[in-house]
Amino acid sequence: MFETIQEMMSYTFLARAVIVGSLVSLCAALLGVTLVLKRYSMIGDGLSHVGFGALAVASALNMAPLTVTIPVVLIASFFLLRLSDNSAIKGDSAIAIISSGSLAIGVVVTSMNGTNTDLSNYLFGSILSVSHEDEILCISVSLVVLLVYVLFYHRIFAITFDENFAKATGIPTKLFNTIISMLTAIVIVVGMRLMGTLLISSLIIFPSISAMRVFHKFKAVVILSAILSVVCFVVGITMSYVYELPSGASVVLVNMAVLLICSILGFVTREIIKK
């Protein structure tokens, strides 16, 4: 295993993919705990589809992909949160409409552009797509997410646990919800090309669900899901390198295996406590 990783690291593009992927996984897992507990986990899915549409349009117009995608997804994240709160179309249907709509736009634009080969890279991710600029952007974004998460950890807990209480006692919940959705949007855009539009939301959902099977304290859940996400990513990428599998899908499969293990572990410990 160690030798394989060493061998992988000698390829610049692979080393880059591992660094970027691990950081994105870490951030996605941290935000994921809150999103899953607030029943917003499908927002990640919706945003990645919006990102796909924006990416397709950007490449058709020969514009820099991230400079177009990030603002579009930021705006979408803002509206998705608002939509869920109060509108004629309720949250889950709103997300479905926005995601399938953007997916359709993306597919049509890509096929009009004549280069169908890119489509699969967008949908399922490609480790070759991470450029040096992406690497720098990703590292800085991840550091910002980590810093904000640590500094606002206690507020994030309060808002996740009971938003009404937080608001009633004078915490600016709207501000923090906006921060959370913006961070989510950025993490998704950065991770999207590596993991693929269809698979990026797994980074948000799987680690926190797995961690919740085992632990029943918020801090423990946050820490375990952060660790699991990075481990799953590195193992998944290594597997995809060794067995020549698609990278995004391999990471998801490892996450599924971990979820299974955590569920069994959680079940067994509960049974032992009962006795």
Place this chain on the structure above:
Amino acid sequence: MALLTCKDICMGYEGKIMLQNVNFHVNSGDYLCIVGENGSGKSTLLKGILRLKSVASGEFTFGDGLLKNEIGYLPQRMNIRKDFPASVYEVVLSGRNNQMGWRPFFTKKDKKIALERMEWMGILDLKNESFAVLSGGQQQRVLLARALCATQKLLVLDEPVTGLDPIVTKEMYELIQKINKEHEITVIMVSHDTKEAMEQASHILHLGNEQLFFGTTKEYGESSVGKKYLKEA
């Protein structure tokens, strides 16, 4: 000056008026119970006091130096996700968030206060338990301890005994009484349990989409509204 003054309050949902012409005031140390039928606007008024919902007209004024971030709130328990992974200590401590300003972490003082409030509520031994596995009464004590972390002046309770069995209900009322008397915290409670309210509260506000009665508990027992309502209940 009163701790809280409500002047000509009018509130509603989507153009429909839920509540109108509400005028009352709460002084420091009072124990006000808001009673009325389902849909009479009790919870709506509470949301207005807590600024969770804006008023159509009229205003709430805080006096005696009460700030917006000095109100403790006990919401209805069902709003919290049943399988939420959090320890009792984490939940109680989260009540201190409104005292932090822009400080990112809790101080020793915050932690001391959280432990002290847990002791008041008799849940110190549950400190490391998971909130999700507690009984309804225990959860309510945890949420009460959290509310007390957020305030030293005013505690607002929304139907605190809903879904609790009679013995736990009695304990809960004793706790609220203790908070009001021993710790000198003003209490505003919404309840449909009028009989219990009469024994506990110093003042009664009776709503029926408008203000039907406001005054001391003694006056309420002698008023025509009170007599009629107490007979039915």
